[in-house]
Amino acid sequence: MGYAHEYAAAIMHRGRVPMDPADYVPNWQDGPRKAKFYPGADSFPLPDAPYPADATLDRGLCPEEAPDDGEFDLATLSGMLRDSYGLTGRRLGVQANTDLSALPFYPLANWSRGSASGGGLYPVGVHWISGPSGPVPPGVHYYSTRHHAMQRLLTGDVSGQVRAALGEGAPGPATDQYLVLSIKFWQNSFKYNSFSFHAVSMDLGACVQTWRMWAAARGLAVEPALWFDEERLAALLGADPKEEGIFAVVPLKWAGYEAGSDATTTPAAVRSKDVELSVRRKDAELSVRRKDVERSRTVLTFDALLRMQAATSADATARPAPGALAPAAAHPVDPAAVEVELPPARPLETDVRTALRDRRSSFGRFEAQQPVTRPQLAACLAAAVAGSRLGGDTGDERLAKLYVFASHVEGVEPGAYAYDPERRSLRRVKEGRPGEFLQRNYFLANYNLEQAGAVLVPTVRTTAVLDAVGDRGYRLVNATIGAVAQSVYTAASAVDLGCGVALGFDNISYIEELGLEGTGEAPLLIMMIGNERPAPADFRYEIA
Numbered sequence: 001m002g003y004a005h006e007y008a009a010a011i012m013h014r015g016r017v018p019m020d021p022a023d024y025v026p027n028w029q030d031g032p033r034k035a036k037f038y039p040g041a042d043s044f045p046l047p048d049a050p051y052p053a054d055a056t057l058d059r060g061l062c063p064e065e066a067p068d069d070g071e072f073d074l075a076t077l078s079g080m081l082r083d084s085y086g087l088t089g090r091r092l093g094v095q096a097n098t099d100l101s102a103l104p105f106y107p108l109a110n111w112s113r114g115s116a117s118g119g120g121l122y123p124v125g126v127h128w129i130s131g132p133s134g135p136v137p138p139g140v141h142y143y144s145t146r147h148h149a150m151q152r153l154l155t156g157d158v159s160g161q162v163r164a165a166l167g168e169g170a171p172g173p174a175t176d177q178y179l180v181l182s183i184k185f186w187q188n189s190f191k192y193n194s195f196s197f198h199a200v201s202m203d204l205g206a207c208v209q210t211w212r213m214w215a216a217a218r219g220l221a222v223e224p225a226l227w228f229d230e231e232r233l234a235a236l237l238g239a240d241p242k243e244e245g246i247f248a249v250v251p252l253k254w255a256g257y258e259a260g261s262d263a264t265t266t267p268a269a270v271r272s273k274d275v276e277l278s279v280r281r282k283d284a285e286l287s288v289r290r291k292d293v294e295r296s297r298t299v300l301t302f303d304a305l306l307r308m309q310a311a312t313s314a315d316a317t318a319r320p321a322p323g324a325l326a327p328a329a330a331h332p333v334d335p336a337a338v339e340v341e342l343p344p345a346r347p348l349e350t351d352v353r354t355a356l357r358d359r360r361s362s363f364g365r366f367e368a369q370q371p372v373t374r375p376q377l378a379a380c381l382a383a384a385v386a387g388s389r390l391g392g393d394t395g396d397e398r399l400a401k402l403y404v405f406a407s408h409v410e411g412v413e414p415g416a417y418a419y420d421p422e423r424r425s426l427r428r429v430k431e432g433r434p435g436e437f438l439q440r441n442y443f444l445a446n447y448n449l450e451q452a453g454a455v456l457v458p459t460v461r462t463t464a465v466l467d468a469v470g471d472r473g474y475r476l477v478n479a480t481i482g483a484v485a486q487s488v489y490t491a492a493s494a495v496d497l498g499c500g501v502a503l504g505f506d507n508i509s510y511i512e513e514l515g516l517e518g519t520g521e522a523p524l525l526i527m528m529i530g531n532e533r534p535a536p537a538d539f540r541y542e543i544a
Contacts, residue, residue: 003311004471007304008462011198012522015443015506019304024193027298032187034122036292038142041151049079052218057348057355057494060213061386061487063221064396070219071255072177074135077128078148082544083356084210085126086148087111093538096364096446113145114356115210116482116489116501118199123187124207125244127237131159131176133257138176140237140288148544153237153288161236161285162249165229169319171392172223172251174259179250181207182239184292185309186299194304199503201475202525204247205482209387210356211250212483213490217352224248224392226476227319238288242301245309247475311471319393320469328464328473330388330401331519333420337427340412345382345424346375350494357542359489362498363446365532371408372453372530376495378424380488380529384456385421387487390480399465399480401521403514405434405455408530416514429514437513442526443504453497453530457510458484459521481524488527498532501525 010019059065070076082088089112113122126143128150130136138157141150159176181204188203189196208224215222226248233246348355381402388400402419404426406412414433417426435450442449449455458481465473485501492499503525510516510523 002466002471003307004466004474005463007197007308008466008474008522010304011195012507014195015441016508019194021193021302026191030296030298031190033295034187035145036125036142036184037295038151038153038290039293041142041153041290043144043147043149043151044136045147045149046078046081047075049075049082051079051083051351051353053351055217055351055353057213057217057350057352057490060217060352061348061383061491063212063216063391067219068216068221070253072220072252073255076218076220077252080211080214081126081143082148083114083214083353084207085113085115085122085124085143085145086544087145088113088357088544089540089542091360091538091540093536095362098444098446112357112360114359116206116359116361116486117203118188118503119191121188121191122203123183123185123200124203125182125184127180127182129159129162129178129180131157133176133254153290154286156286158236158286161232165232166225166249166251167228167317167319169393170225170228170251172221172225173253175251175254175257177252177254177257179252180233180237180246181248181250182237182244182246184244185305186243186294186296189302189305190296190300194302196302197305197308198478201247201478202482202485204475205390205479206486208248208250208390208479209483209486212391213487214352214356221253222250224250224390226479227316227393227472230313230316236285236287238291241313242306242309245313308474312475313472315470316472318470320395322395324468325395325397325399325465328397328399328461328468330398331459331461331521333418333427337418337429339420339423340417340426340428342378342425343374345378346373346495348379348383348491348494352490355490355494358493359499362500362528362530362532364448365498365536366448366451366453366528366530367533368408368451368453368530370531371410372497373410374412376497377404377409377412377454377529379495380456380491380497381419382424383487383491384458384484385419387483388458388480390476390483394476399460399477400458400484403429403457403459403523405438405457407433407435407450407455408453437509441506441509442502444502447500447502447528449528451530452528456488456527456529457514457523458525458527459516459523461520462522463520478524485525485527488529492529497529500528502528
């Protein structure tokens with residue numbers, strides 16, 4: 001049994017037994033940037049990319065049903081990055097979050113993005129590894145979210161190194177174009193310390209799920225690999241594995257790529273300021289020489305974070321065999337429980353870009369006088385189920401199960417329910433208004449959970465996943481939860497509901513309330529949906 005089991009147990013109990021360091025206070029004045037910084041790196045802007053109105057969220061949430069014969073080019077890559085992690089506008093609003101007093105000041109501006117992120121910290125770094133079929137000279141590029149531009153970190157074809165790191169049986173098409181997602185831990189741990197590994201792995205899932213929805217609606221496929229030679233890719237990017245983890249690789253089916261042109265070559269001439277040769281392996285390999293310049297004067301490390309990175313990066317090449325996750329599949333619903341039928345889900349006819357641009361956290365704006373309709377609830381639940389399959393080398397096993405605390409849903413008696421995805425109905429777990437339980441077990445003051453129409457709770461059998469695929473499975477567990485959250489956020493936007501997602505609750509109380517002591521299910525996140533107060537005092541300025 002690896003360290004991930006111990007960490008998972010500490011996460012479940014942190015509402016009752018605080019994790020070390022319990023007395024930690026962030027130094028906000030010395031915080032890191034929300035992106036990596038490479039001074040002097042050449043860059044080029046990415047082109048504008050129109051998004052078709054018929055690329056609806058309904059199509060995006062069903063990648064297995066959508067055609068996937070499309071090919072990426074620079075414009076589609078640009079659009080996907082802008083709509084997921086790029087800055088799209090500035091927002092200010094009167095709401096209940098604790099950072100409200102800081103938002104009017106420009107250095108602390110709240111910039112909207114399509115993907116959600118824990119604490120709004122956005123620690124995922126996106127690197128584009130471009131081979132010869134790309135529209136620019138081959139090399140390694142870093143996506144600068146603030147400029148919507150690519151910064152060149154290395155000149156030379158290293159796509160073969162990525163292909164070799166993925167190994168046999170990797171998901172996705174034959175290609176020489178890859179997105180490599182890394183997470184710089186200090187961008188999150190300065191605020192969340194030991195808890196940060198739990199949060200950042202959800203951020204990864206939120207980003208990847210945005211790409212899957214965006215791409216599927218346009219007939220493109222995004223299949224992430226979570227198992228690969230992480231040490232090799234860290235060396236390629238010039239990343240210290242103790243400071244930055246490589247969490248996913250996404251191969252892109254690229255227009256103009258010709259199969260059979262994959263020969264791995266070391267360019268005869270490369271710019272010496274950008275690259276260095278690594279002789280760590282038998283064959284010399286190129287690696288990024290430029291270093292990210294940290295803003296913080298003091299960078300701290302946390303034992304639990306270091307141990308989780310070590311545990312989940314070990315055996316990173318041991319890709320799960322087909323069916324390996326079957327023993328960890330979502331726990332089935334009780335067929336004997338009282339069934340509450342739901343009508344067909346409200347269609348998600350909004351195009352994915354619009355839904356992502358409208359997505360935001362409600363932060364206490366919920367107003368219970370107008371209940372959530374059952375078609376709206378059904379749409380959000382169906383979206384959550386769609387997000388519970390991350391695809392790629394994790395297969396199509398559905399890992400997450402959904403519970404619903406219904407408070408103000410039209411035609412549904414208040415109570416706790418399990419969602420039956422096969423029948424698309426609710427199964428009663430407990431009767432009675434859940435508002436008092438929900439609020440008592442929420443740690444923060446930025447939401448009144450009783451005013452939400454419903455609170456959705458995804459659970460995963462974390463221990464079973466770790467037993468099935470090892471400690472690296474912890475990344476999969478949380479990426480799945482992040483993908484579920486992003487799906488619900490986006491669906492709520494499309495059906496005109498407010499949405500908020502939170503991790504600050506007593507997980508053990510939810511296990512007790514839902515009767516999960518014997519199932520191994522871990523409630524990992526709560527998602528609130530509902531109507532908001534009319535006529536909000538908001539400022540919104542679009543920049544994209």
